[in-house]
Amino acid sequence: MVQAWTPESAVAMGRRIQRLRQERGLSLSELARSAGIGKATLSGLEGGTRNPTLETLYAITGQLGVPLASLLTEAAGEVRGAAVTARLLEVFEDATATTELYWLTIRPGRVQHSPAHPAGVVEQLTMIAGAARVGPRGAERLVRAGEHVSWAADVPHTYAAVSDQEAQASLLIRQPHGEADATT
Amino acid sequence: MVQAWTPESAVAMGRRIQRLRQERGLSLSELARSAGIGKATLSGLEGGTRNPTLETLYAITGQLGVPLASLLTEAAGEVRGAAVTARLLEVFEDATATTELYWLTIRPGRVQHSPAHPAGVVEQLTMIAGAARVGPRGAERLVRAGEHVSWAADVPHTYAAVSDQEAQASLLIRQPHGEADATT
DNA sequence: CGCTGCTGTTCCATATATGGAACGCTAGCT
DNA sequence: AGCTAGCGTTCCATATATGGAACAGCAGCG
Numbered sequence: 001m002v003q004a005w006t007p008e009s010a011v012a013m014g015r016r017i018q019r020l021r022q023e024r025g026l027s028l029s030e031l032a033r034s035a036g037i038g039k040a041t042l043s044g045l046e047g048g049t050r051n052p053t054l055e056t057l058y059a060i061t062g063q064l065g066v067p068l069a070s071l072l073t074e075a076a077g078e079v080r081g082a083a084v085t086a087r088l089l090e091v092f093e094d095a096t097a098t099t100e101l102y103w104l105t106i107r108p109g110r111v112q113h114s115p116a117h118p119a120g121v122v123e124q125l126t127m128i129a130g131a132a133r134v135g136p137r138g139a140e141r142l143v144r145a146g147e148h149v150s151w152a153a154d155v156p157h158t159y160a161a162v163s164d165q166e167a168q169a170s171l172l173i174r175q176p177h178g179e180a181d182a183t184t
Numbered sequence: 185m186v187q188a189w190t191p192e193s194a195v196a197m198g199r200r201i202q203r204l205r206q207e208r209g210l211s212l213s214e215l216a217r218s219a220g221i222g223k224a225t226l227s228g229l230e231g232g233t234r235n236p237t238l239e240t241l242y243a244i245t246g247q248l249g250v251p252l253a254s255l256l257t258e259a260a261g262e263v264r265g266a267a268v269t270a271r272l273l274e275v276f277e278d279a280t281a282t283t284e285l286y287w288l289t290i291r292p293g294r295v296q297h298s299p300a301h302p303a304g305v306v307e308q309l310t311m312i313a314g315a316a317r318v319g320p321r322g323a324e325r326l327v328r329a330g331e332h333v334s335w336a337a338d339v340p341h342t343y344a345a346v347s348d349q350e351a352q353a354s355l356l357i358r359q360p361h362g363e364a365d366a367t368t
Numbered sequence: 369c370g371c372t373g374c375t376g377t378t379c380c381a382t383a384t385a386t387g388g389a390a391c392g393c394t395a396g397c398t
Numbered sequence: 399a400g401c402t403a404g405c406g407t408t409c410c411a412t413a414t415a416t417g418g419a420a421c422a423g424c425a426g427c428g
Contacts (some may be wrong), residue, residue, distance in 0.1 A: 006244040013238075028376055038417030043377060051239045053385075053415070058189040069253040069275075077325045079201055090287055092312050092352050097329065099312045101354055103274055103285070124332055126356055128276050128283045129368055145281065146358055148308055148332055168276050170356060171308055174330055212406055222387030227407060237385070237415075 011048030013071050018046045020064045035063040083112035084159050086171065093179070102171040106132050108161040113137075117153040120176045124150040130167030134159045143169075195232030200255050202230045202250045219243040267296035268343050270355065281360045288353040290316050292345040297321075301337040304360045308334040314351030318343045327353075 007025045021031050032042040037059050044050040045060075054068075083106055090101040104125070106112070117123075125134055126148045133140040135149065137156045143149050151157065153173065161167040205215050216226040221243050228234040229244075238252075245252045254272055267290055274285040288309070290296070309318055310332045317324040318333065321340045327333050335341065337357065342349075345351040 004246055005239040010238075027374080028375080032417090039376075041379075045414090046364055047377090050415070051237045053235045053237050054241070055227070055235045056187040056416080057238070062188060068256050072252050086188075089285070090354075094352075097313070099352075101273070101287070101312075102423055122330060124330075126310070126332075128285075128358070129252075129278045129281070132428080145195045147308060148310075148334065150332065167281075168278075170274075172312070172354060172355065174312070213404075216387090223406075224388080224408075225386055228385090231407090234385070240386080273420080 003044050005051065007048065010051070011031060014046040014048040017064075020066060020070075021046075024064065031060070031063060035059040071072075081112045081114075083107050083110040083161065097174050097176045099175075100173045102173070104129070104159070104167075104169040104171045106159050106161040106167040106169065108164045108166065111158055111160040114153075114157050114159070116155050116157075117173070119154045119177065121153045122150060122174045123153040124148065124172040124174070125159070126170045128168040130165050130172060131162045131167065132160055132167045133162055189235065191232065194235070197255050198230040198232040201226075201244060201248075204250060205230075208248065215244070215247060219247040265296045265298075267291050267294040267345065269361070281358055283359075284357045286355040286357070288343070288351075288355045290314070290343055290345040290351040290353065292348045292350065295342055295344040298337075298341050298343070300339050300341075301357070302359065303338045305333060305337045306354070306358045307337040308332065308356040308358070310354045312352040312354060314349050315346045315349045316344060316353065317346055 021028070028042055028046070029039055032039040035042070041050065041052070041056060044054070044135075045052055057068055057071065060146055061071060080144065085105045085107075086141070087103040087105075088100060089103055108112075109128045125143065127143045127145050129145050130141065131144040133142050135141045135151045135157055136153075137158055139151075140158060140160075141149050185366075205212070210218075212230070213223055213225055215224045219226070221240055224235065225236070225240060226244070229236055229240070241252055241255065245255060250271065251273065269289045269291075270286040271289075272284060273287055276283045309327065311327045311329050314331050315326065315328040317326055319325045319335045319341055320337075321342055323335075324342060324344075325333050326346065
């Protein structure tokens with residue numbers, strides 16, 4: 001988990017604020033006024049050229065109606081595909097395997113194709129909200145909120161939300177080490 | 185979720201920082217030095233008399249090894265028990281349920297007892313490294329790295345590493361809303 | 369055309385967050 | 399006892415985050 005204040009993370013946070021503001025149809029001036037902060041502050045924040053205090057951030061998130069945490073979620077390690085955004089939460093490595101934990105957001109209306117991983121890689125997905133069809137191509141399974149599924153990820157596989165709403169899931173990708181791998 | 189910058193929330197956040205620091209056996213001076221911030225800043229923060237910038241907060245959470253979000257949520261980001269440390273990675277809330285995603289570290293040699301959660305709460309655990317016996321008291325199951333288990337958490341349940349090594353796992357706690365639950 | 373009302377950006381005086389230094393304190397040691 | 403090394407707090411000069419004002423650009427309108 002990246003934990004640093006960098007120009008990049010500032011820019012990423014600025015974009016997030018701007019997106020939230022525009023989704024609500026607010027102008028920069030409007031939001032600044034209703035949040036009780038200066039336009040210069042908000043402008044600079046969205047541009048990623050400021051290092052805001054908590055007070056300022058709370059004033060903004062309060063007006064946007066989102067938790068402050070939603071501005072912080074690390075864009076680092078975020079992979080965006082056709083239908084899936086995968087945010088890396090944790091990596092754990094020991095003698096036997098490397099495990100990566102992702103937070104998945106699956107947008108409706110499209111299907112995400114993922115290529116085969118190396119032999120031995122297993123994916124485990126737990127649906128948190130919504131529902132999706134996931135798994136090896138041709139053997140996808142329907143997973144609803146609260147359900148769990150795992151599959152060998154050494155073949156092409158897909159992700160697709162089934163309703164017209166975004167689905168949320170956690171995804172563990174486990175890659176064993178010391179494999180006499182691939183061509184075995 | 186608190187959505188304002190008040191003296192109270194500042195004090196609460198200060199207490200969280202202090203707790204995390206003390207759990208790690210760090211003095212205020214040590215943490216300030218390793219985080220590259222002034223002692224005065226950290227002292228004031230813990231006392232709740234400051235309004236920190238993101239840069240300052242990231243410097244601190246980076247040293248403490250916790251996500252910044254864990255300083256913001258009232259439901260303390262990290263819960264330390266006899267054998268288990270649970271670090272909150274994500275919270276997701278929709279119309280039907282609240283889901284919390286934790287990173288669990290299970291220390292060997294002790295058994296962690298967890299009281300019953302409200303009716304409807306389900307826990308799902310995926311072992312990432314090591315092995316543990318987990319589940320409702322009297323019906324614990326052995327889970328090895330790569331395996332997944334889920335159980336209704338409305339009864340007392342336990343966690344215990346089985347080898348003499350720390351075990352790592354991801355834990356999802358799902359609490360449905362709008363239940364005709366409990367006291368009906 | 370000018371005028372009005374909005375947009376988002378930049379400039380800059382002011383408010384304030386920061387961190388070094390000095391402080392009082394306790395613990396361990398000679 | 400004195401001396402040293404650590405602790406956490408407070409003081410205060412400096413760095414910097416803030417927000418009002420001025421700015422340029424654009425759209426609608428007479």
